[in-house]
Amino acid sequence: MRKPRKDKAGIMLAAPMGLWVTLFFAVPLLIIVTYSFLKKGLYGGVEWEPSFDAYRQVLDPDFIAVTLRTLWTSILATLTCLALALPTAYAIARSRHQTLFLFLTIIPFWTSSLIRIYAWINLLSTEGLVNNILLALGIIKEPLHLIYNLFAVILVLVYMYLPFAILPLFTAFDRFDFTLVDAARDLGSSKLGALVRIMLPSVRSGITTALVFTAIPVFGAYTVPLLVGGMGSTMVGNIIVDQVQKTRNWPLASAFSVILTLVSLIGVLTVLRGGRKDKKSKEVRT
Amino acid sequence: MRKVHAPRFSQLCLFFVMLFLFMPLIVVAAYSFNSGHGMTWQGFSLQWYEELFTSSHDLWRAFWNSIIIALTSSLTATVIGSAAAIGLKWWSFKLSGYIKVATYLPMILPDVIIGISMLIFFSSINLPLGMFTIYAAHTTFNLPFTYLLVDSRLDEFDFSTIEAARDLGEDRKGAMLRVVVPSIMPGVLSGFLMAITMSIEDFVITFFVSGPGSATLPLYVYSSIRYGVSPVINALSLILILASMALAFIFRRFLKSFAASA
Numbered sequence: 001m002r003k004p005r006k007d008k009a010g011i012m013l014a015a016p017m018g019l020w021v022t023l024f025f026a027v028p029l030l031i032i033v034t035y036s037f038l039k040k041g042l043y044g045g046v047e048w049e050p051s052f053d054a055y056r057q058v059l060d061p062d063f064i065a066v067t068l069r070t071l072w073t074s075i076l077a078t079l080t081c082l083a084l085a086l087p088t089a090y091a092i093a094r095s096r097h098q099t100l101f102l103f104l105t106i107i108p109f110w111t112s113s114l115i116r117i118y119a120w121i122n123l124l125s126t127e128g129l130v131n132n133i134l135l136a137l138g139i140i141k142e143p144l145h146l147i148y149n150l151f152a153v154i155l156v157l158v159y160m161y162l163p164f165a166i167l168p169l170f171t172a173f174d175r176f177d178f179t180l181v182d183a184a185r186d187l188g189s190s191k192l193g194a195l196v197r198i199m200l201p202s203v204r205s206g207i208t209t210a211l212v213f214t215a216i217p218v219f220g221a222y223t224v225p226l227l228v229g230g231m232g233s234t235m236v237g238n239i240i241v242d243q244v245q246k247t248r249n250w251p252l253a254s255a256f257s258v259i260l261t262l263v264s265l266i267g268v269l270t271v272l273r274g275g276r277k278d279k280k281s282k283e284v285r286t
Numbered sequence: 287m288r289k290v291h292a293p294r295f296s297q298l299c300l301f302f303v304m305l306f307l308f309m310p311l312i313v314v315a316a317y318s319f320n321s322g323h324g325m326t327w328q329g330f331s332l333q334w335y336e337e338l339f340t341s342s343h344d345l346w347r348a349f350w351n352s353i354i355i356a357l358t359s360s361l362t363a364t365v366i367g368s369a370a371a372i373g374l375k376w377w378s379f380k381l382s383g384y385i386k387v388a389t390y391l392p393m394i395l396p397d398v399i400i401g402i403s404m405l406i407f408f409s410s411i412n413l414p415l416g417m418f419t420i421y422a423a424h425t426t427f428n429l430p431f432t433y434l435l436v437d438s439r440l441d442e443f444d445f446s447t448i449e450a451a452r453d454l455g456e457d458r459k460g461a462m463l464r465v466v467v468p469s470i471m472p473g474v475l476s477g478f479l480m481a482i483t484m485s486i487e488d489f490v491i492t493f494f495v496s497g498p499g500s501a502t503l504p505l506y507v508y509s510s511i512r513y514g515v516s517p518v519i520n521a522l523s524l525i526l527i528l529a530s531m532a533l534a535f536i537f538r539r540f541l542k543s544f545a546a547s548a
Contacts, residue, residue, distance in 0.1 A: 010377020014385055017370035017429060021388040024426040025400075028407035032399075035406065045409075084306075087299035094296075101300065102541040103534050108307045110530035112487045114507045115523045119310035121511065122317065122325060129313055129325045162307065167545040174542070220396020222490055227511060237398040241494075244402055254406070257399050264395050 029261070036254035044248030054255035063239065070235040073150065074219040077157040081165040081214045082207070084158070089169030094178070102170065109163035117227050120156050121147065124228070148230035156224050161217060165210040172206020208274045212267040220260055236260060311527055318520035334521040342518055348506035352486050355417065355502060359424035360432075360481035367432030368474050372466065375440045393430035400427060401494035408495065415497030423495045424485045431484060432477035438543075439473030476540060483533060 036054050038046040057063065092101040108116060123129050124147040131143040146152060176199060184194035222237035229235075236256055243253035321331030338345070370389075374382050392400050400423070408419050443466070451461040489504035496505060510519055537544065 007377070010373040011379045011381070013373025013377075014370040014379075014382065015373075016366040017389060017433065018381060018385040020366060021385065021392075021426065021429060024404065024407075024422050025392050026388050028403035029399075031407055031410060032403045084299065084303055087296035088303040091296035091300035095300075099538060099541060101304070102545060103538060104304055105307070106534045106537075106541060106544070107527070107531050108311060110483055110487070110533060111311065111527050112489070112504055112507065114489050114504050114511065115314070115519075115526055116310065118507065118511050118515075118519060118523065119314040122314060123310055125325075127324055132325055159306070159310070162303070166303075171542075171546045216394065217396055220398050222396075222398045237396065240398055240402055244405065250406060253402060257402055261395060261399055264399075268394050 032254040032257050034254075035250050036258045038251050040249050040251050044250065046250055051251075054249075054251035057249075057252050058255050058259065066234055066239055067236055069150075069233070070219060070237075073154060073157070073233070073235065074215055074221075077154050077161070077218050078165075078211060078215045080154070080158045081162050081218075082211060084162060085165035085169050085210060086207075089166050090173050092166070092170050093173035093176075098174075102167075105163050105166050105170075109167075113160060113223060116160060117156060117224060120152070120159065120228060124152055124155075147228055148233075150229070150233040152228040153225050153233045153235075156228050157218050157221060160224060161214045164217065165214045168209040168213065169203070169206050172203040172209075176202050205271075205274045209271050212271045216264045216267055219263065311523075314520055315524040315527060318517065318524045320517065320520075323517060334517045337516075338518050338521045338525075344501075345503075345506055345518070345522070348501045348503045351417070351500060352503040355420050355424055356482045356485035359421050359428055359485050360478050362421075362425045363428035363432045363481050364474060364478045367429050367477065368436045368470065371433050371436035371440060372470075375437060389429050389433050392427050397488075397490035401491040404491070405494040415495055416500045419495040419497070420492055420500060420502065423491050424488065427488070427491060428481035428484055431480045432474075435477035435480065436470050436473040439470045443469055476537070479533070479536070483530075 035046050037050055037052070039049045039051045039053060041047050058067075092098060092105070095101055121128070125131075126143045126145075126147075128146070130146060131140075134140045135143065178199075180198050181194045184198045185191065189197065220237050221235055222241060225233055225235045225238055229238075237260075240253045240256045240260070243249045243256070317325065317327075318334055319330050319332065320327055321333060322328030367389075370385065374386060404419070404423050404426075405415075408415060413419060447465050447469070448461050451465045452458075456464065487504065488502075489508060492502050492505060493508070496502065501509070507519060507522070510516060534541070
């Protein structure tokens with residue numbers, strides 16, 4: 001590794017990006033943080049008067065209920081993603097057709113999110129394909145309510161974010177040396193014991209990454225609850241948007257955004273710390 | 287060495303997960319050839335494709351808006367992101383940590399936060415929403431990708447090639463243009479393509495920062511889902527699915543490194 005240089009050329013190269021992200025990301029984020037501590041203006045906007053009103057409003061029982069539901073929904077969707085992704089990523093990593101399966105995982109991931117949600121509406125709605133088939137087969141007499149409820153939100157969230165869980169897990173399994181499992185089994189370990197004691201510790205950081213990078217977008221979901229959810233399945237993302245577009249309560253929307261940002265940052269820091277620990281333990285081993 | 291067999295349970299999971307991932311897409315694609323409106327099959331027909339290509343003016347305007355935004359924002363993000371990757375990798379200065387964090391974060395934070403904070407920012411400075419605000423937002427969320435892909439390319443760069451070029455009489459600028467730029471080009475190009483994909487597919491952030499007349503393709507799809515779906519959307523879906531397949535095919539050699547960076 002070369003010693004870093006100290007003349008002005010470096011900052012000149014980085015300055016345009018630095019200015020850009022300052023103007024269009026850091027400043028807007030600071031504005032939101034500031035607004036969350038101000039009073040709501042009479043006709044939208046804010047009044048420059050410090051206040052904790054917004055954070056007090058966050059604690060309103062109705063909002064608490066939505067926050068708890070968001071938490072519960074995200075936990076359920078994230079764990080389902082992980083439960084499906086673990087064996088899938090393992091199978092892809094051990095398959096002879098890795099590239100093919102990665103290709104198949106990435107196609108839905110790169111297809112417009114609205115198209116994917118729309119596809120599920122086609123399947124789940126009252127006149128959708130699932131109900132049509134079940135009615136035609138005589139299994140049900142009346143169409144089932146498969147959409148505009150919490151079930152649909154969780155199902156479609158799992159669908160949307162499953163690739164987010166599969167890809168980092170695949171990377172972790174792919175880097176794992178599977179001969180170690182064979183060695184453990186030769187030394188008398190059971191198959192499950194070998195997987196749990198030998199493989200699990202080395203893919204742990206992959207699991208954390210998958211968990212956090214699925215949980216963050218799920219927790220901040222907006223489009224899925226909007227399009228396939230009902231009255232009883234709104235999430236925090238929907239509250240934020242409603243506060244901006246309908247109620248025009250910028251401080252409250254800002255307060256919710258600040259909370260969502262903090263939760264996401266805590267998640268990311270957990271992953272980074274895990275990664276650093278991994279690196280250290282590897283350095284010790286070699 | 288013993289022949290390695292993936293255990294049956296995980297293979298079964300793989301099969302069902304793939305089925306789960308593709309079933310909705312296949313259904314949409316199949317029904318784009320349905321001559322009826324709903325989800326009951328009424329015979330094969332290409333009428334929705336005909337309508338898509340001949341009489342969907344709003345859709346095509348949205349499509350061209352998407353293309354203009356994708357090209358301009360990806361180009362901006364690629365140029366300033368690549369330059370910054372070089373500057374941050376080979377020089378050390380005070381603000382470098384801040385610039386890196388402020389570039390990464392938009393990739394990690396939920397889209398709603400990015401969209402709402404920009405909306406409030408643009409409203410606070412009285413900037414009318416439209417093509418420019420969409421361009422600014424897209425460049426911002428494209429930057430982490432263009433920056434990171436060049437940054438990881440620079441990790442593999444052999445610095446002695448610059449010294450060799452300097453020994454052979456190139457000045458600093460010449461070494462930069464004729465040695466560094468060609469060797470990071472694959473990273474620059476994949477960053478650019480990645481940015482185009484992200485830009486064309488974004489809905490949430492665009493939803494907040496768009497104004498009248500600046501609807502992009504996802505916004506058009508959104509309003510047709512909300513306010514009466516025409517099966518033309520099915521036809522459009524198949525074309526978009528094929529586009530992402532083509533893209534994944536172009537990227538087939540990088541899929542593994544993409545999985546590692548995702």
